[in-house]
Amino acid sequence: IPYDYVVVGAGPAGIITADRLSEAGKKVLLVERGGPSTWETGGTYGPDWLKGSQLTKFDVPGLFESMFSDSNSFWWCKDINVFAGCLVGGGTSINGALYWYPPDIDFSPSQGWPTSWQNHHTWTNKMIARLPATDHPSTDGKRYLEQVFDVVSTLLKGQSYQQITINDNPDYKDHVFGYSAYDFVGGKRGGPVATYLRTAKARKNFTMKMYTMVTGVVRKGSTITGVRTNDTSLGPDGVIPLNPKGRVILSGGSFGSPRILFQSGIGPTDMLNIVKADPTQGPRMPAQSAWINLPVGENVSDNPSINLVFTHPSVDAYDNWANIQTNPRSADTKQYLASQSGVFAQASPRLNFWRAYAGSDQKTRYLQGTARPGAASWNTTFPFNQTQIFTITAYLSTGITSRGRIGIDAAVQPRVLTNPWFEDPVDKAVLIQGLKDIVSNIKSVPGMTMITPDNQTTIDAYVNNYPVADMNSNHWVGPCSIGNSQSNAVVDQNTKVFGTDNLFVLDASILPAIPMGNPHGAIMAAAEQGVAKILALSGGP
Ligand code: 6FA
Numbered sequence: 001i002p003y004d005y006v007v008v009g010a011g012p013a014g015i016i017t018a019d020r021l022s023e024a025g026k027k028v029l030l031v032e033r034g035g036p037s038t039w040e041t042g043g044t045y046g047p048d049w050l051k052g053s054q055l056t057k058f059d060v061p062g063l064f065e066s067m068f069s070d071s072n073s074f075w076w077c078k079d080i081n082v083f084a085g086c087l088v089g090g091g092t093s094i095n096g097a098l099y100w101y102p103p104d105i106d107f108s109p110s111q112g113w114p115t116s117w118q119n120h121h122t123w124t125n126k127m128i129a130r131l132p133a134t135d136h137p138s139t140d141g142k143r144y145l146e147q148v149f150d151v152v153s154t155l156l157k158g159q160s161y162q163q164i165t166i167n168d169n170p171d172y173k174d175h176v177f178g179y180s181a182y183d184f185v186g187g188k189r190g191g192p193v194a195t196y197l198r199t200a201k202a203r204k205n206f207t208m209k210m211y212t213m214v215t216g217v218v219r220k221g222s223t224i225t226g227v228r229t230n231d232t233s234l235g236p237d238g239v240i241p242l243n244p245k246g247r248v249i250l251s252g253g254s255f256g257s258p259r260i261l262f263q264s265g266i267g268p269t270d271m272l273n274i275v276k277a278d279p280t281q282g283p284r285m286p287a288q289s290a291w292i293n294l295p296v297g298e299n300v301s302d303n304p305s306i307n308l309v310f311t312h313p314s315v316d317a318y319d320n321w322a323n324i325q326t327n328p329r330s331a332d333t334k335q336y337l338a339s340q341s342g343v344f345a346q347a348s349p350r351l352n353f354w355r356a357y358a359g360s361d362q363k364t365r366y367l368q369g370t371a372r373p374g375a376a377s378w379n380t381t382f383p384f385n386q387t388q389i390f391t392i393t394a395y396l397s398t399g400i401t402s403r404g405r406i407g408i409d410a411a412v413q414p415r416v417l418t419n420p421w422f423e424d425p426v427d428k429a430v431l432i433q434g435l436k437d438i439v440s441n442i443k444s445v446p447g448m449t450m451i452t453p454d455n456q457t458t459i460d461a462y463v464n465n466y467p468v469a470d471m472n473s474n475h476w477v478g479p480c481s482i483g484n485s486q487s488n489a490v491v492d493q494n495t496k497v498f499g500t501d502n503l504f505v506l507d508a509s510i511l512p513a514i515p516m517g518n519p520h521g522a523i524m525a526a527a528e529q530g531v532a533k534i535l536a537l538s539g540g541p
């Protein structure tokens with residue numbers, strides 16, 4: 001039976017899109033290459049201490065840091081060499097779940113958005129209505145492991161920062177700090193899976209197919225007639241049929257969606273030639289005369305980020321989260337299992353802050369900081385107490401001018417071709433200034449010691465020698481940027497791919513610039529707005 005809409009990818013954007021389309025009565029298929037995540041999606045994976053609880057690793061916020069240390073890591077996309085979630089929920093099933101309501105600037109023309117996107121509150125508010133943020137996710141309303149908050153807030157108050165409830169003031173992002181906010185629900189991972197996907201699944205006109213890889217769209221010139229998959233049960237040769245007026249929406253994320261476009265003959269010629277040369281994908285491509293030349297993969301941004309590592313005698317580093325999965329503190333797991341409260345009801349971050357900077361080019365750039373117990377790595381020549389370590393990650397955010405490129409390698413695997421960090425030296429200068437400011441008054445916080453960089457290393461030297469890949473923030477946006485012209489954008493103001501009649505992209509890849517905060521809030525608000533624009537567009541099913 002042909003579908004009205006095929007949505008590719010069950011990440012946050014794809015889930016919201018499929019839910020709203022099915023709510024509007026359309027016949028919708030949501031196709032996901034990965035398998036289940038949380039318990040309600042059919043997932044079962046987790047440590048022994050969760051046995052019998054109807055909870056998985058993905059449900060328990062306090063297991064977040066184990067995503068990086070667990071030897072069984074089936075949730076990462078194995079063909080992508082940066083972190084990306086390939087399972088139901090996409091990134092939102094494995095991420096830190098930091099959740100920020102987008103400020104107005106996130107959708108402003110100054111960031112590359114078409115003017116028709118400025119009235120974002122209507123759509124942002126729809127998202128908030130479905131999925132409100134919390135900065136106290138434990139079900140007893142208490143906050144746990146708050147020492148890092150106390151130490152870092154003392155530091156920031158000495159720099160004239162004010163404490164606010166960050167999501168009560170989304171536009172207020174200069175010299176502010178507050179408790180970390182999340183989209184956890186009831187002490188468990190919430191996000192789009194526990195909200196939008198739940199309502200979609202209750203509808204008869206919605207179907208989700210897992211473990212199904214989309215390789216491309218089938219098209220006659222500008223018209224898409226089907227979606228090619230590796231699953232022959234979905235249609236002849238694995239091609240999912242589409243209604244005559246049907247539409248396809250790619251929500252495969254900033255690495256997944258560009259690859260699907262390349263394999264459909266849409267993108268820059270160098271990338272399409274790689275696909276053409278591939279023995280499997282090449283023969284499936286449209287003829288070269290039908291290729292559509294668009295800047296797919298260009299205009300990519302991700303926050304450059306640098307970690308500073310400290311100790312403080314008051315801090316409980318929670319054993320650097322090393323034991324949370326296999327040998328957790330039993331009082332904490334008991335509490336969590338009994339009532340979804342305590343340390344395990346929250347991911348690792350405890351405090352977030354923002355500050356605006358004027359660069360030497362007169363452009364405004366924002367610095368974001370995240371503070372958490374523990375550290376991914378450290379490097380010091382001095383002795384220190386490992387039980388007291390904590391990290392401040394400094395991200396350069398809205399206003400960064402550096403851009404990179406995403407493409408594919410010779411094996412047609414998504415790859416970063418040009419790193420998007422510090423291409424512009426002003427970005428680097430501002431981040432260095434921000435790092436210096438963060439520690440400018442460290443001596444006024446008794447007992448606070450920076451161990452990385454240690455006092456034998458200057459901030460400048462530390463940044464100059466920082467391993468480039470460690471600057472990756474996992475916040476990739478932009479390879480299918482929205483815009484008014486196909487000379488510098490891939491999708492138009494309705495998220496339709498230029499040069500096509502019925503192909504859309506709606507996920508992180510359409511954001512023309514990095515949002516103010518960790519991006520999944522802005523991405524979900526964009527999905528709410530984008531799907532409304534698609535539904536309003538004439539000519540559809
Ligand atoms: N963002 C935040 O806002 N807060 C955070 O705390 C945060 N933390 C992290 C984090 O700790 C890690 C380790 C990572 C990797 C990301 C984090 N992010 C955070 C970023 C955030 O998760 C992403 O920006 C967000 O999930 C992007 O949403 P999208 O909907 O654009 O894309 P996804 O990658 O989430 O989902 C794409 C889905 O499509 C996946 O499920 C994938 O399996 C599927 N897919 C891709 N290609 C496909 C294909 N060809 N066929 C079928 N399915 C496909």
Ligand code: ABL
Binds near residue numbers: 095098348372475518
């Ligand atoms: C994010 O938005 C980032 O994308 C993640 O990198 C970050 O998590 C989470 N939010 C939480 O702030 C960090 C972990 O805390 C580190 O332990 C890990 O080494 C790092 O991600 C890997 O990128």
